[in-house]
Amino acid sequence: MPELPEVETIARTIAPHVTGRIISAAEVRWARTIASPTARKFAGQVKGQRIIGVSRRAKYLILQLEDYNLLIHLRMSGDLMVRMGKIKAEKHDRLLLALRAEDGRQSHLAFNDTRKFGRVWLTDQPETVLGSLGPEPLGRDFTPQWLYENLRKRRRQLKPLLLDQTFLAGVGNIYADESLHKAKLHPLGLSNSVTKKQAEALHEAIRSVLREGIRRNGASIDWVYRGGEYQNYFRVYDREGKPCPVCGTGIQKLTVGQRGTHICPKCQVIERK
Protein backbone atom coordinates (compact mmCIF):
# COMPACT_ATOMS: atom_id res chain seq x y z
CA MET A 1 0.00 0.00 0.00
CA PRO A 2 1.46 3.29 -0.99
CA GLU A 3 2.52 5.39 1.95
CA LEU A 4 4.69 8.50 1.99
CA PRO A 5 7.86 6.92 0.53
CA GLU A 6 5.95 5.11 -2.20
CA VAL A 7 4.02 8.22 -3.21
CA GLU A 8 7.25 10.24 -3.16
CA THR A 9 8.86 7.63 -5.40
CA ILE A 10 5.96 7.75 -7.84
CA ALA A 11 6.03 11.55 -7.89
CA ARG A 12 9.75 11.57 -8.68
CA THR A 13 9.34 8.86 -11.30
CA ILE A 14 6.56 10.45 -13.30
CA ALA A 15 7.53 14.11 -12.90
CA PRO A 16 10.03 14.27 -15.79
CA HIS A 17 7.57 12.50 -18.09
CA VAL A 18 4.51 14.64 -17.42
CA THR A 19 5.76 18.12 -16.55
CA GLY A 20 5.07 20.55 -19.37
CA ARG A 21 2.64 18.22 -21.13
CA ILE A 22 -0.89 19.20 -21.98
CA ILE A 23 -3.78 16.98 -20.96
CA SER A 24 -5.54 16.53 -24.28
CA ALA A 25 -8.28 14.19 -23.08
CA ALA A 26 -9.51 12.33 -20.02
CA GLU A 27 -11.22 8.96 -19.94
CA VAL A 28 -12.93 8.11 -16.68
CA ARG A 29 -13.34 4.35 -16.61
CA TRP A 30 -14.72 4.08 -13.06
CA ALA A 31 -16.85 7.07 -12.16
CA ARG A 32 -16.42 6.81 -8.39
CA THR A 33 -12.69 7.32 -8.80
CA ILE A 34 -13.46 11.02 -9.30
CA ALA A 35 -14.22 12.44 -5.86
CA SER A 36 -14.92 15.90 -7.25
CA PRO A 37 -16.31 17.39 -9.37
CA THR A 38 -18.58 14.88 -11.15
CA ALA A 39 -16.95 12.50 -13.60
CA ARG A 40 -18.54 14.36 -16.49
CA LYS A 41 -17.41 17.81 -15.38
CA PHE A 42 -13.98 16.45 -14.59
CA ALA A 43 -13.24 15.47 -18.16
CA GLY A 44 -14.34 18.84 -19.48
CA GLN A 45 -12.43 20.88 -16.95
CA VAL A 46 -9.15 18.98 -17.11
CA LYS A 47 -8.98 18.97 -20.89
CA GLY A 48 -6.46 21.44 -22.27
CA GLN A 49 -4.71 22.01 -18.94
CA ARG A 50 -0.94 22.08 -18.92
CA ILE A 51 0.88 20.22 -16.15
CA ILE A 52 3.08 22.74 -14.39
CA GLY A 53 4.62 20.49 -11.78
CA VAL A 54 4.37 17.36 -9.67
CA SER A 55 4.60 17.26 -5.89
CA ARG A 56 3.43 15.34 -2.86
CA ARG A 57 1.65 16.16 0.38
CA ALA A 58 1.25 13.28 2.84
CA LYS A 59 0.02 10.38 0.68
CA TYR A 60 -1.48 12.69 -1.92
CA LEU A 61 0.14 13.15 -5.25
CA ILE A 62 -0.36 16.66 -6.60
CA LEU A 63 -0.32 17.61 -10.25
CA GLN A 64 -0.26 21.37 -10.46
CA LEU A 65 -2.21 22.47 -13.51
CA GLU A 66 -2.66 25.94 -14.95
CA ASP A 67 -6.05 26.52 -13.32
CA TYR A 68 -6.44 23.62 -10.93
CA ASN A 69 -4.71 21.13 -8.73
CA LEU A 70 -5.20 17.49 -9.57
CA LEU A 71 -4.97 15.55 -6.30
CA ILE A 72 -4.60 11.80 -6.36
CA HIS A 73 -4.83 9.47 -3.37
CA LEU A 74 -3.78 5.91 -4.21
CA ARG A 75 -5.24 4.34 -1.05
CA MET A 76 -4.68 0.57 -0.99
CA SER A 77 -3.87 -0.57 -4.46
CA GLY A 78 -3.58 2.50 -6.66
CA ASP A 79 -0.68 3.11 -8.99
CA LEU A 80 0.27 5.73 -11.53
CA MET A 81 2.25 5.06 -14.63
CA VAL A 82 3.24 6.85 -17.78
CA ARG A 83 2.74 4.88 -20.98
CA MET A 84 4.31 6.09 -24.18
CA GLY A 85 2.54 6.36 -27.51
CA LYS A 86 -0.99 5.30 -28.22
CA ILE A 87 -2.17 2.72 -25.73
CA LYS A 88 -5.10 0.53 -24.85
CA ALA A 89 -6.60 0.57 -21.40
CA GLU A 90 -5.34 -2.21 -19.18
CA LYS A 91 -7.16 -4.19 -16.59
CA HIS A 92 -8.06 -2.05 -13.54
CA ASP A 93 -7.28 1.26 -15.26
CA ARG A 94 -9.72 3.71 -13.64
CA LEU A 95 -8.60 6.97 -15.26
CA LEU A 96 -6.57 7.69 -18.36
CA LEU A 97 -5.18 11.12 -19.11
CA ALA A 98 -3.94 11.57 -22.67
CA LEU A 99 -0.86 13.80 -22.74
CA ARG A 100 0.60 15.81 -25.59
CA ALA A 101 4.15 17.09 -25.53
CA GLU A 102 5.44 20.27 -27.16
CA ASP A 103 6.77 18.24 -30.06
CA GLY A 104 3.44 16.49 -30.52
CA ARG A 105 4.46 13.16 -29.04
CA GLN A 106 1.67 11.33 -27.29
CA SER A 107 1.63 9.48 -24.00
CA HIS A 108 -0.80 8.63 -21.23
CA LEU A 109 -0.87 8.95 -17.50
CA ALA A 110 -2.77 5.92 -16.25
CA PHE A 111 -4.33 5.58 -12.82
CA ASN A 112 -4.63 1.86 -12.17
CA ASP A 113 -6.39 0.73 -9.02
CA THR A 114 -7.45 -2.87 -8.46
CA ARG A 115 -9.54 -2.29 -5.37
CA LYS A 116 -11.15 0.96 -6.48
CA PHE A 117 -10.43 2.76 -3.22
CA GLY A 118 -8.26 5.44 -4.80
CA ARG A 119 -9.70 8.90 -5.39
CA VAL A 120 -8.96 11.89 -7.61
CA TRP A 121 -9.91 15.51 -6.99
CA LEU A 122 -9.78 18.36 -9.49
CA THR A 123 -10.04 21.60 -7.57
CA ASP A 124 -8.87 25.18 -7.44
CA GLN A 125 -9.02 24.98 -3.65
CA PRO A 126 -6.70 22.12 -2.68
CA GLU A 127 -6.85 23.12 0.97
CA THR A 128 -10.42 21.83 1.11
CA VAL A 129 -8.91 18.37 0.64
CA LEU A 130 -5.51 18.80 2.28
CA GLY A 131 -6.40 21.35 4.94
CA SER A 132 -6.84 19.05 7.89
CA LEU A 133 -3.60 17.12 7.44
CA GLY A 134 -0.99 17.14 10.16
CA PRO A 135 2.64 18.13 9.56
CA GLU A 136 4.92 16.44 7.05
CA PRO A 137 7.16 14.02 8.96
CA LEU A 138 10.17 15.07 6.88
CA GLY A 139 9.31 18.75 7.06
CA ARG A 140 10.59 21.51 9.32
CA ASP A 141 7.47 21.71 11.47
CA PHE A 142 7.95 18.18 12.67
CA THR A 143 10.48 18.54 15.48
CA PRO A 144 11.18 16.32 18.50
CA GLN A 145 9.73 19.03 20.69
CA TRP A 146 6.56 19.24 18.62
CA LEU A 147 6.11 15.49 18.77
CA TYR A 148 6.68 15.35 22.51
CA GLU A 149 4.25 18.15 23.26
CA ASN A 150 1.55 16.83 20.97
CA LEU A 151 1.86 13.25 22.18
CA ARG A 152 1.41 14.52 25.72
CA LYS A 153 -1.62 16.60 24.77
CA ARG A 154 -3.55 13.50 23.86
CA ARG A 155 -4.28 10.20 25.44
CA ARG A 156 -4.22 7.85 22.48
CA GLN A 157 -2.70 4.50 21.68
CA LEU A 158 0.56 5.25 19.89
CA LYS A 159 -0.05 3.35 16.68
CA PRO A 160 -3.55 4.62 15.90
CA LEU A 161 -2.25 8.11 16.62
CA LEU A 162 0.63 7.69 14.15
CA LEU A 163 -1.88 6.52 11.56
CA ASP A 164 -4.14 9.51 12.20
CA GLN A 165 -3.44 11.75 9.21
CA THR A 166 -4.64 14.85 11.06
CA PHE A 167 -1.94 14.23 13.67
CA LEU A 168 0.94 13.35 11.38
CA ALA A 169 0.56 13.04 7.62
CA GLY A 170 1.89 10.26 5.44
CA VAL A 171 2.64 7.41 7.83
CA GLY A 172 0.73 4.20 7.08
CA ASN A 173 0.66 0.71 8.50
CA ILE A 174 4.11 -0.41 7.39
CA TYR A 175 6.08 2.62 8.47
CA ALA A 176 4.14 2.92 11.74
CA ASP A 177 5.16 -0.62 12.72
CA GLU A 178 8.74 -0.05 11.59
CA SER A 179 9.02 3.27 13.44
CA LEU A 180 7.61 1.95 16.71
CA HIS A 181 9.96 -1.03 16.64
CA LYS A 182 12.96 1.16 15.93
CA ALA A 183 11.98 3.46 18.80
CA LYS A 184 11.35 0.45 21.08
CA LEU A 185 7.79 1.58 21.79
CA HIS A 186 4.73 -0.63 22.06
CA PRO A 187 1.89 0.25 19.63
CA LEU A 188 -0.63 0.13 22.48
CA GLY A 189 1.41 2.45 24.66
CA LEU A 190 -0.39 5.66 25.55
CA SER A 191 0.76 8.89 23.98
CA ASN A 192 0.54 10.90 27.19
CA SER A 193 2.90 8.58 29.03
CA VAL A 194 5.75 8.92 26.53
CA THR A 195 8.88 10.50 27.99
CA LYS A 196 10.81 13.23 26.27
CA LYS A 197 13.56 10.78 25.48
CA GLN A 198 11.09 8.33 23.97
CA ALA A 199 9.51 11.06 21.88
CA GLU A 200 12.93 12.00 20.57
CA ALA A 201 13.61 8.36 19.72
CA LEU A 202 10.26 8.08 17.96
CA HIS A 203 10.89 11.26 16.01
CA GLU A 204 14.25 9.98 14.85
CA ALA A 205 12.78 6.55 14.06
CA ILE A 206 9.95 7.94 11.95
CA ARG A 207 12.29 10.14 9.97
CA SER A 208 14.96 7.55 9.39
CA VAL A 209 12.49 4.84 8.43
CA LEU A 210 10.73 7.12 5.94
CA ARG A 211 14.05 8.33 4.52
CA GLU A 212 15.26 4.79 4.06
CA GLY A 213 11.95 3.90 2.42
CA ILE A 214 12.47 6.72 -0.07
CA ARG A 215 16.11 5.72 -0.61
CA ARG A 216 14.96 2.19 -1.49
CA ASN A 217 12.26 3.61 -3.80
CA GLY A 218 9.53 2.44 -1.45
CA ALA A 219 8.27 -1.05 -0.76
CA SER A 220 6.79 -3.34 -3.40
CA ILE A 221 4.30 -5.58 -1.68
CA ASP A 222 1.03 -7.29 -2.49
CA TRP A 223 0.71 -7.42 -6.24
CA VAL A 224 1.71 -3.81 -6.76
CA TYR A 225 5.30 -3.84 -7.89
CA ARG A 226 7.01 -0.58 -8.55
CA GLY A 227 10.61 -1.65 -8.39
CA GLY A 228 11.02 -0.54 -4.79
CA GLU A 229 13.15 -2.66 -2.50
CA TYR A 230 12.32 -1.57 1.01
CA GLN A 231 10.28 -4.74 1.60
CA ASN A 232 13.64 -6.54 1.83
CA TYR A 233 14.61 -4.41 4.81
CA PHE A 234 11.52 -4.65 7.00
CA ARG A 235 12.33 -5.00 10.69
CA VAL A 236 8.94 -6.33 11.77
CA TYR A 237 6.29 -5.69 9.14
CA ASP A 238 4.99 -8.91 7.55
CA ARG A 239 7.62 -10.89 9.47
CA GLU A 240 5.47 -12.83 11.92
CA GLY A 241 7.47 -15.66 13.48
CA LYS A 242 10.76 -14.45 12.04
CA PRO A 243 13.55 -13.19 14.29
CA CYS A 244 13.69 -9.62 15.52
CA PRO A 245 16.72 -8.01 13.85
CA VAL A 246 17.76 -6.56 17.21
CA CYS A 247 17.37 -9.42 19.68
CA GLY A 248 16.30 -12.49 17.69
CA THR A 249 12.98 -12.98 19.44
CA GLY A 250 10.13 -14.13 17.21
CA ILE A 251 8.04 -11.30 15.78
CA GLN A 252 4.42 -11.36 16.89
CA LYS A 253 1.38 -10.19 14.99
CA LEU A 254 -1.51 -8.57 16.80
CA THR A 255 -4.43 -6.33 15.98
CA VAL A 256 -4.36 -2.71 17.06
CA GLY A 257 -7.11 -0.35 15.98
CA GLN A 258 -8.38 -2.95 13.48
CA ARG A 259 -4.98 -3.02 11.81
CA GLY A 260 -2.51 -5.86 11.52
CA THR A 261 0.40 -4.90 13.75
CA HIS A 262 3.85 -6.44 14.10
CA ILE A 263 6.05 -6.17 17.16
CA CYS A 264 9.01 -7.69 18.89
CA PRO A 265 7.56 -8.72 22.27
CA LYS A 266 10.94 -8.32 23.92
CA CYS A 267 12.04 -4.96 22.48
CA GLN A 268 8.63 -3.31 22.62
CA VAL A 269 7.20 -3.38 26.11
CA ILE A 270 4.60 -1.08 27.60
CA GLU A 271 6.33 0.64 30.47
CA ARG A 272 4.52 1.16 33.74
CA LYS A 273 5.91 3.41 36.37
Next chain:
DNA sequence: CTGGCTCCCTGAATGC
Protein backbone atom coordinates in the same frame (compact mmCIF):
# COMPACT_ATOMS: atom_id res chain seq x y z
C1' DC B 1 -11.97 13.01 23.15
C1' DT B 2 -11.34 8.16 22.47
C1' DG B 3 -11.83 3.66 20.50
C1' DG B 4 -14.52 0.27 18.09
C1' DC B 5 -17.10 -1.00 14.14
C1' DT B 6 -18.74 -0.81 9.20
C1' DC B 7 -18.23 0.26 4.56
C1' DC B 8 -16.00 0.59 0.19
C1' DC B 9 -13.50 -3.33 -3.23
C1' DT B 10 -10.73 -7.27 -5.26
C1' DG B 11 -7.95 -11.20 -5.43
C1' DA B 12 -5.41 -14.40 -2.69
C1' DA B 13 -5.86 -17.85 0.64
C1' DT B 14 -8.52 -21.20 2.90
C1' DG B 15 -12.30 -24.60 3.56
C1' DC B 16 -15.14 -28.39 1.96
Next chain:
DNA sequence: TGCATTCAGGGAGCCA
Protein backbone atom coordinates in the same frame (compact mmCIF):
# COMPACT_ATOMS: atom_id res chain seq x y z
C1' DT C 1 -11.15 -29.11 -9.83
C1' DG C 2 -14.37 -25.91 -8.34
C1' DC C 3 -17.31 -23.32 -5.65
C1' DA C 4 -18.11 -20.53 -1.41
C1' DT C 5 -16.22 -18.01 2.38
C1' DT C 6 -12.86 -15.12 4.71
C1' DC C 7 -9.71 -11.53 4.95
C1' DA C 8 -6.48 -7.31 4.40
C1' DG C 9 -6.28 -2.53 4.46
C1' DG C 10 -6.68 3.72 4.13
C1' DG C 11 -9.82 6.58 5.39
C1' DA C 12 -14.66 8.37 6.13
C1' DG C 13 -18.52 8.04 8.89
C1' DC C 14 -21.16 6.42 12.70
C1' DC C 15 -21.90 5.07 17.42
C1' DA C 16 -21.04 4.49 22.42
